[in-house]
Amino acid sequence: MLDYTNYNRGSEWRKWDLHLHTPGTNKNDQFEGETLDEKWKLFIQTINTSPIEIAVVGITDYFSVSNYFKFKEYLLNGAITKKIELILPNIELRVLPVTGSSTPINLHCIFNSEIDKEIETRFLAKLKFTNGSSSYSATESELERLGRDHENNTGLDKISAYKKGVEQYVITMETLFDVFKNDKMLRDNTIIVVSNKSNDGASGIIKHEDFFINVNASQLDATRRSLYQASDAIFSSNENDRIYFLGKGVDDVSTVIRKCGTLKPCFHGCDAHSNDKVFQPDFNRFCWIKADPTFEGLKQTLYEPGDRVRIQSMQPDSKMDRFVISQLEFLDSGNLFGNQKIFLNENLNAIIGGKSSGKSLLLFSTAKSIDPDQVEKTSKRLNFDGYTFNSNFNFKVIWKNGDTDLLNDLKGAKEHKIIYIPQLYINYLVEKNNKKELNDLVQNILQQDPTFKKFYDQSTLLIRNITSQIDLLLNEYLAMRNNGKELVLKIKESGKSETIRNGIAKLESDISDGQKAAKLSSEDIIDYNKLLAEKNTNDSNLKKLYLEQNVANRLLEELISTRINLLGDSTQNDKIKLKGKLNKTLDDLIEIPDYMLKLKANIEIDYDKMIDNLRNEILKLRFDEKILIVEEKIKVNLRNLEPYFRKIEDQKELVKLTNKLEAEKKKLDDIVILENLYQKLLIEYAQMRSKITELLINRFSEYKRIVEKINDTKSNIGSDIELSCELIYKLEKFNFYEQVNKTTIGSEHLLNDFINGEYVKYDSIIDLFSKPLRFNNSMLSDNNEVNITMKVNVTFEDILKGLVKDNFEIEYSVKYQGDNLLHMSPGKKGTVLLILFLQMSSSEYPILIDQPEDNLDNRTIYDLLCKMIKDKKKDRQIIIVSHNANLVVATDAENIIVANQEGQESMLEQGKYRFEYVNGALEHSFKVTNDTIPLLFKQGIREHVCDILEGGNEAFKQREKKYSIK
Incomplete structure (x- = not known):
C-alpha cells in the first residue's frame, strides 16, 4: 500500500505553541547562559527534556527569521531530539498607532514554512520605516543602518546597531497592506495575528467595553477596526475574547463580522523569553488545534474558529475509549480488499466515492462486526440480504480501548453498541423505542428553540446550583453532627x-x-x-x-x-x-x-x-x-x-x-x-436543617416550573406533533427506599405514604427530612411518628444523601395526529422519528448513518442535518456515508475516507486491489501527474472531495467565507 498521508486519522487535537522566542531574541532575552552558544545549548536541553508534547512551534522574533532558521537547523541535524511535526516562522511586528500605554501594537505574521527562504526578500525587504528624510526596510543590514543613524554613530558595531534599529523600527498598517496587496501569493501564505493585550495589543488603543458596547467610541475605533479587519486571528487566552470573536458575546455574529471583518480564532503561546517558560503558558492554557500539523491545517481555524481551536489545559472533545472505534481492517488473502487498514477519527468520519465504490459495504461490514443482530433486523426489514464474500474474507473493528470485533465471529459476545441507520431506514431509527430514548430525543428538540433553551438553561443552572448548595450544606450539617457528638x-x-x-x-x-x-x-x-x-x-x-x-x-x-x-x-x-x-x-x-x-x-x-x-x-x-x-x-x-x-x-x-x-x-x-x-451548635444544627429543607422545596418547585412551561407553551411542536410531560421520581432510583429493611414494613407503615406505585411522592420526602431525625442501632426516628428500621451497615450520612438525591425526570408523551408514538404503526412512527432523528439523542456510543440526505432537499440538509452532525460529533463518534458535499464539507468532517472500485469511470488507473480506500483531513491537499501512480493516490483529500461530490468546490468556497464579510 502506498503511503498516502502522515496523518491517517484526519484532523486531530494537538498542542500548538505559536509564540516561542529563542536565545538571541531581539527583545527581552532572559534565557539562561553566559554566551549565546551556551544559551542555545541550555535552551535545546530544556526543549528535549520537556514532558509537554508540542506538535507545532511558531519560532518568534521581532522583524527577523534568523532564529527560526537556527532552530530549524538544530531540528534537522538532530540536536533537538523532541518530536516536533512542524515549525513556522512568526515575525513579530511593532505597528503604529501606539496603545493607551504608549506602546506600539504587536502584530504577528505567521508564514508558511514552505516559503521560509523567501520571507527576507518578499516581506522584510518590502517593509518601510521612514525617519526624517531616510527610509529603511526591515532587513538586517537596513536595521543596522537605522541603528547607526539613530545614534548618529557610523562606527557603532553590528550587534549594537542592529539591536538599536530593531528598537526604533515601527511600521504603519498602510505599509503592511501595501506589501500584501502587491504580493497575493505571500498573503495566501501568511496568517496575521493581532495581540489583544491591553498594554501592547489592539485592545490597548481603546478599552474593550468602548469598542464592543459604546456607540460613541473614540476616533481610534476606526483604527482598531482596521487592525481587526486586516488580521486573521487573535493572540489571547482570555475566554471572554474567544467568546466575543466567535459572535457569542455582547455582539452577535453579524455585528462581529461587520466590525472585525470575520469571526476569528484565538491562539495562545507560552511567549517564552526564559527557559522556565518554554512550552509553559500561564495557567496551563495550551493552544489546542484540531488539524493536520501543517500550515494548511492552521488555516482551517480561520474557517472554523469555534470548532478547530481551543485554549485550555486538557484535550477538548475527549471521549471514553470504549465508545470510540479506532481502526477498521480488511482481512482478505485475495486481491478484492487485501489487508487494508483504515484509521478513524474520534469525531466525524465521512465515506465518499462513486457508485458501487464500496462506501456502503464498508459501513455495513463495520456495523455487522459490532452488532450483527441489529444489522440483521434492519436489513430484513429492508429486504436487503447483505453482501456475499469468499470464505477467506473477514473484517475487524478495533476499539480505542483495545477491544476487537470480528465480522465472522458469530459466537463471541458482542459487548459494544452502535446505532446503525442504513440507507432508507430512517423510519426504523430506534428498534427499541422506550421512554428513555424518547425523552432524550424530545429534550434535544425543545432546546433548538433559543427562547426555551435560555429558560431551560437558566432553570437547570438554578437547579444545579441549588443541588450544589444542598450537597455543601448537607456536608456541613453532617460535620455539625459529628462536632456535636465530640462535644x-x-x-x-x-x-x-x-x-x-x-x-x-x-x-x-x-x-x-x-x-x-x-x-x-x-x-x-x-x-x-x-x-x-x-x-x-x-x-x-x-x-x-x-x-x-x-x-x-x-x-x-x-x-x-x-x-x-x-x-x-x-x-x-x-x-x-x-x-x-x-x-x-x-x-x-x-x-x-x-x-x-x-x-x-x-x-x-x-x-x-x-x-x-x-x-x-x-x-x-x-x-x-x-x-x-x-x-x-x-x-x-x-x-x-x-x-x-x-x-x-x-x-x-x-x-x-x-x-x-x-x-x-x-x-x-x-x-x-x-x-x-x-x-449554639444545637441551634445552628436546626437552622441548617431548615435551610436544606427550604432548598429542597425550591428545587422541587423549579422542576415543576419547567414542566408547567413545557405544557403551557410546547403542547404543539409542529408537524402535527403534540407534546406533554410530567415530573416523576422513579422508586427504583430512590436510594433511601433501597436502604430500608423492608421486612419490617407493614401495610400501615408510614413509609407507604411516600410511594405511589412505581413513583415517589417527593413532597412527603421533604417533610421527612425536615424532622429532627436521630439514627441509632439501625433505627431512624424522631420525637414523634417516624420509626423506620434500616438495613445493616447503612449510615446516617447514607440516609440523608439518599433523601436529598436529585433523581427527578421529566417524562414526555409524544402524539402524532392524535396517536401516541409508542403505539403507532411503523409507517406513521417513521414520520415522527424522521423529525426526532434530526435532533438525535445524546447517547455516547457511535452512530453509523448511510446517506441520511436521501429524500431531503438540500436546504434541509444544510440547515438541520449539518448543524445536528456538527454538534453531535463532539459528544459521540459518527461515521457517515454521503454523496452530498455539504454533509462532508459544511460539517467540517475530521476524516474523509475515499472509496474506489477498480474500473470506475472516474478512476481508470489500476490499483493494487479491486476495492481501495484512502483517508485524511479536508486540509490534506496535493496533486501529482505521475502516470505510474493510481489515481486514488494522485491527489489529496480536498481534490477528491471536489471531484467526487457534486458541488464540492462550491461547498469549500461557502465554508471559507461563511464567517466573513461577503
Whole structure:
C-alpha cells in the first residue's frame, strides 16, 4: 500500500505553541547562559527534556527569521531530539498607532514554512520605516543602518546597531497592506495575528467595553477596526475574547463580522523569553488545534474558529475509549480488499466515492462486526440480504480501548453498541423505542428553540446550583453532627458545669477551714484573699497588655511588608535593592510616562504616611510603660503576700487544695465554653436543617416550573406533533427506599405514604427530612411518628444523601395526529422519528448513518442535518456515508475516507486491489501527474472531495467565507 498521508486519522487535537522566542531574541532575552552558544545549548536541553508534547512551534522574533532558521537547523541535524511535526516562522511586528500605554501594537505574521527562504526578500525587504528624510526596510543590514543613524554613530558595531534599529523600527498598517496587496501569493501564505493585550495589543488603543458596547467610541475605533479587519486571528487566552470573536458575546455574529471583518480564532503561546517558560503558558492554557500539523491545517481555524481551536489545559472533545472505534481492517488473502487498514477519527468520519465504490459495504461490514443482530433486523426489514464474500474474507473493528470485533465471529459476545441507520431506514431509527430514548430525543428538540433553551438553561443552572448548595450544606450539617457528638463526649469526660461548681464550693469551704488552722486571724484571711485577688487581676491585665502589644506590632509589620511587596525596599543599598510589583509592572514599558511616575510617587507617600501614623499611634498607647507599671504592681503584690506565704508554707494540704481549686476553676471555664458551644451548635444544627429543607422545596418547585412551561407553551411542536410531560421520581432510583429493611414494613407503615406505585411522592420526602431525625442501632426516628428500621451497615450520612438525591425526570408523551408514538404503526412512527432523528439523542456510543440526505432537499440538509452532525460529533463518534458535499464539507468532517472500485469511470488507473480506500483531513491537499501512480493516490483529500461530490468546490468556497464579510 502506498503511503498516502502522515496523518491517517484526519484532523486531530494537538498542542500548538505559536509564540516561542529563542536565545538571541531581539527583545527581552532572559534565557539562561553566559554566551549565546551556551544559551542555545541550555535552551535545546530544556526543549528535549520537556514532558509537554508540542506538535507545532511558531519560532518568534521581532522583524527577523534568523532564529527560526537556527532552530530549524538544530531540528534537522538532530540536536533537538523532541518530536516536533512542524515549525513556522512568526515575525513579530511593532505597528503604529501606539496603545493607551504608549506602546506600539504587536502584530504577528505567521508564514508558511514552505516559503521560509523567501520571507527576507518578499516581506522584510518590502517593509518601510521612514525617519526624517531616510527610509529603511526591515532587513538586517537596513536595521543596522537605522541603528547607526539613530545614534548618529557610523562606527557603532553590528550587534549594537542592529539591536538599536530593531528598537526604533515601527511600521504603519498602510505599509503592511501595501506589501500584501502587491504580493497575493505571500498573503495566501501568511496568517496575521493581532495581540489583544491591553498594554501592547489592539485592545490597548481603546478599552474593550468602548469598542464592543459604546456607540460613541473614540476616533481610534476606526483604527482598531482596521487592525481587526486586516488580521486573521487573535493572540489571547482570555475566554471572554474567544467568546466575543466567535459572535457569542455582547455582539452577535453579524455585528462581529461587520466590525472585525470575520469571526476569528484565538491562539495562545507560552511567549517564552526564559527557559522556565518554554512550552509553559500561564495557567496551563495550551493552544489546542484540531488539524493536520501543517500550515494548511492552521488555516482551517480561520474557517472554523469555534470548532478547530481551543485554549485550555486538557484535550477538548475527549471521549471514553470504549465508545470510540479506532481502526477498521480488511482481512482478505485475495486481491478484492487485501489487508487494508483504515484509521478513524474520534469525531466525524465521512465515506465518499462513486457508485458501487464500496462506501456502503464498508459501513455495513463495520456495523455487522459490532452488532450483527441489529444489522440483521434492519436489513430484513429492508429486504436487503447483505453482501456475499469468499470464505477467506473477514473484517475487524478495533476499539480505542483495545477491544476487537470480528465480522465472522458469530459466537463471541458482542459487548459494544452502535446505532446503525442504513440507507432508507430512517423510519426504523430506534428498534427499541422506550421512554428513555424518547425523552432524550424530545429534550434535544425543545432546546433548538433559543427562547426555551435560555429558560431551560437558566432553570437547570438554578437547579444545579441549588443541588450544589444542598450537597455543601448537607456536608456541613453532617460535620455539625459529628462536632456535636465530640462535644458531648468531652463534656461527659469532664463533667457538667453544675457538678464542677458544687466541687468548687466544697474546695473553697475546705480551704477556708485550712486557713483558720494555719494560725491566720480572720483579718489576716480577709487581707490575704484581697491581696491574692489583686495579684490575679494584675496577672490578667499583664497578659492582656502583652497580647494587645503583639497584635499592634504585627499590624505594623504587615503594613510594612505590603509596602515592600508593592513598592520595593528603599532601605536596601543599590546592589541588592529589592524591586516591588509596581516597579516590575512598569518595567514592561520602554519609557515610563510622567503621570505614571507621579502616581507611583503618590502611592509611596501614602504608604509611608500610613506606616508613620500607625507607628505613632502605637507609641501613644505606651505599651512598654504600662507593662512596667503592672509588673511593679505584681512585685508589690508578691512582697505583701510574702508574710502570709510564710505562715502557710508548712500547710502542704492547704497548698494542694488551693492548687486544685485553681485547676477546677479552669476546668469550669473550659466546660462552660463547651456547653455554650454545644447549645449554639444545637441551634445552628436546626437552622441548617431548615435551610436544606427550604432548598429542597425550591428545587422541587423549579422542576415543576419547567414542566408547567413545557405544557403551557410546547403542547404543539409542529408537524402535527403534540407534546406533554410530567415530573416523576422513579422508586427504583430512590436510594433511601433501597436502604430500608423492608421486612419490617407493614401495610400501615408510614413509609407507604411516600410511594405511589412505581413513583415517589417527593413532597412527603421533604417533610421527612425536615424532622429532627436521630439514627441509632439501625433505627431512624424522631420525637414523634417516624420509626423506620434500616438495613445493616447503612449510615446516617447514607440516609440523608439518599433523601436529598436529585433523581427527578421529566417524562414526555409524544402524539402524532392524535396517536401516541409508542403505539403507532411503523409507517406513521417513521414520520415522527424522521423529525426526532434530526435532533438525535445524546447517547455516547457511535452512530453509523448511510446517506441520511436521501429524500431531503438540500436546504434541509444544510440547515438541520449539518448543524445536528456538527454538534453531535463532539459528544459521540459518527461515521457517515454521503454523496452530498455539504454533509462532508459544511460539517467540517475530521476524516474523509475515499472509496474506489477498480474500473470506475472516474478512476481508470489500476490499483493494487479491486476495492481501495484512502483517508485524511479536508486540509490534506496535493496533486501529482505521475502516470505510474493510481489515481486514488494522485491527489489529496480536498481534490477528491471536489471531484467526487457534486458541488464540492462550491461547498469549500461557502465554508471559507461563511464567517466573513461577503
